[in-house]
Amino acid sequence: MRPEGLDHANVRLRPQDLPAALAFYRDLLGLEEGPRPNFTFPGAWLYAGGRPIIHLACRDTVEAPTGPSPSVSFEHIAFRMRGLPEVRTSLAEKGIPYAEAPLPGFPLHQLFLTDPFGLRVELTFDMTDPTNTA
Numbered sequence: 520m521r522p523e524g525l526d527h528a529n530v531r532l533r534p535q536d537l538p539a540a541l542a543f544y545r546d547l548l549g550l551e552e553g554p555r556p557n558f559t560f561p562g563a564w565l566y567a568g569g570r571p572i573i574h575l576a577c578r579d580t581v582e583a584p585t586g587p588s589p590s591v592s593f594e595h596i597a598f599r600m601r602g603l604p605e606v607r608t609s610l611a612e613k614g615i616p617y618a619e620a621p622l623p624g625f626p627l628h629q630l631f632l633t634d635p636f637g638l639r640v641e642l643t644f645d646m647t648d649p650t651n652t653a
Contacts, residue, residue, distance in 0.1 A: 597641035
């Protein structure tokens with residue numbers, strides 16, 4: 520058994536929070552809203568490269584997740600991005616704070632920001648890609 524890659528992340532939220540989630544993941548990050556199964560609850564599937572990578576699942580109550588160990592949490596989700604200068608400009612224009620973290624010894628540059636619900640989001644840029652240089 521060997522995974523072929525990460526399929527998707529599921530973000531569970533209240534129905535009234537769906538507009539804020541779409542504003543962040545769709546409108547700010549550029550994911551595309553696409554087909555979603557006819558579930559009995561509202562939500563959205565957001566696509567990148569033709570694949571649904573973020574599932575927004577709306578429930579009237581959102582309880583804190585429970586797991587086998589109180590000493591572990593899911594730290595962040597990362598997106599591979601292009602156009603670092605444009606992304607910096609867009610975040611600045613929208614007043615969205617972020618931290619920069621170049622990776623020593625790797626041609627990668629990361630931006631860390633927080634979604635409207637406090638989830639940490641990483642944007643990773645391959646610095647060998649000419650769209651990521653100033």
